[in-house]
Amino acid sequence: MKTKFSSLFCLYLVGAALLAAPARVKAQSVSNETYAELPDPKPVDHSSWTALKPGTYISFADKGIRYAKNSAPQLAIVKNWAxxxxxxxxxxxxxxxxxTAPVKKLNFEYxxxxxxxxxTITANNIKANFVRYVITDELSGGSGCGIPKGLDSSLVADVIDNQTSIAVSANxxxxxxxxxVLPREAIAGSYNGTIKVKDxxxxxxxxxYKVSVLNRALPQVKDWKFRLDLWQNPYSVARVYGVKPWSAKHMEIMKPYMQMLANGGQKTITATIIADPWNGQTYDIYDSMIKWTKKKNGSWTYDYTNFDKWVSYMSALGINKLINxxxxxxxxxxFYYDDELTGKTTFITAEPGSAEYAAHWKPMLANFAKHLKQKGWFGKTTIAMDERPMEAMQKAIAVIKSADKDFKISLAGNYHPQIQKDIFDYCIASGQxxxxxxxxxxxxxxxNTTYYTCCTEAYPNTFTFSPPAESAWLGLYAANKGFDGYLRWAYNCWSKNPLQDTRFxxxxxxxxxxVYPRLRSSVRYELLIAGIRDYEKIQVLRNEFQRKNQTDKLDQLNKLLKDFEIDRLKTGNAKEMVTHAEQVLNAF
Structure with missing residues (x-):
């Protein structure tokens, strides 16, 4: 998955107990109703409450700040927002x-x-969702990889819940x-609204609040230029909901999650063509979407049933640009496979460049290419690798091209100039x-050239303890550097109890x-997509300024983006940078 080479040793240790064929994890039930948050590991600041006049307080706040659950916020009451x-x-x-007193049934009317x-902009376009608290931790030695147990932990607000009411305790x-959401057909102008907070x-x-609709329009999501690639884990959904992978029920349950991803501009389907490609790094281990069977006579067959089902399913939702x-x-x-002679699942171990490796892969790739061409998918399919050394990549590329010279290749990892022309979809580590x-x-x-962040980066990142604005900062950084998009290794690789504890x-x-089970979004995800919308605004404005030869405005736009460099970003100042950028983009 997403770790850099400096941390590989600790990750191999994580997977050491999982070197056998992928195991199945016991199903876990998650209630669709409200749930209890875990207690705050930090002491409660009682003095912040005793200093208050008893009562209930309501105010607009800063979405770039994570407010503590058990300490009264120190902010002036603001009743208007624009x-x-x-x-x-x-x-x-x-x-x-x-x-300071319990609220039995907090709800809203707008x-x-x-x-x-x-x-009018109808109430269907307006949502007020509770932000729920989860356990988070912190960095260790400036990195989020290979962290030890026992780090300081705390509660942070991140889950955007979908419940319509909730009970709130005193203090x-x-x-x-x-x-x-502003409809594309909205008439430009200033729109006023109110939200009533009720018990x-x-x-x-x-x-x-007031929303001023400008006389500009974002492209439709299907036409967004930004290449978002958040890796999907269908096996995690199956475990949490207790359903059989690839069953009709499984496909039904996954649909709103994948639609939410499509609505965020996702372009790429994550497909696994072998079992456990990442050595057990996730709570729910990825299985192979292709069944490999070695026949008694030594020949091979490849069952593409689940692969085809997954690709067709995701494509129908609008995620259809690439199949990695x-x-x-x-x-x-x-490399796991079913052995017809023994009736068991077994594996071979083979390094790129070995005769065993080529003998195992070349027949499959030739067969796979034929199947993809029959389905009409060959041109948008890549054989994808993740953080592999250049020498191993060169050997794998040779095998791929020997099977079909037109196969596309994807790599998420360090930048290697020697092979970049061979990589159709190259996602480089953010520090490269x-x-x-x-x-x-x-x-x-x-x-395609994109970038990614992983556990290595202290910032910018999307940890539950990261400043929320860093998620939006990512899209603006891509616009500055000229990247086509952004990748992160996990859209939904849920842990044992993700709604309460985000450590894993x-x-x-x-x-x-x-995102979270039962179709709950997060502050991090919402702001990530907000940054992508800013990226799309930049493309629209840049094209317009170039077409109209408005060099002064183009220079102003480029000057704005130049601030979005990692070495200029410090923990905590992403909020100011993003806020300023959004103000400028909406002022053109």
Missing amino acids: AKAWKGDKVQTEFLMWT APLQDGKGH TVQPVWLSV GSNTIGELK CYSMIPWNLK VITDEVLQARKAGGL GSWSAGDAFL
């Missing part, structure tokens, strides 16, 4: 309710947005995520340097997933 947006855009903010001229802070049927407060197939170079170099000349040449040649294994909390 935002600007393009047509087809989405605006988001946060407000807080904190109380009316349509009105511009005073007869134009508790309850954040709420407010979002408004049951009793109104306990009211907030007012992992991996010809698994982390443990083990690729020249603008190479980037432009790759773009001109129709090759030897990785920093939140590293393994960006």
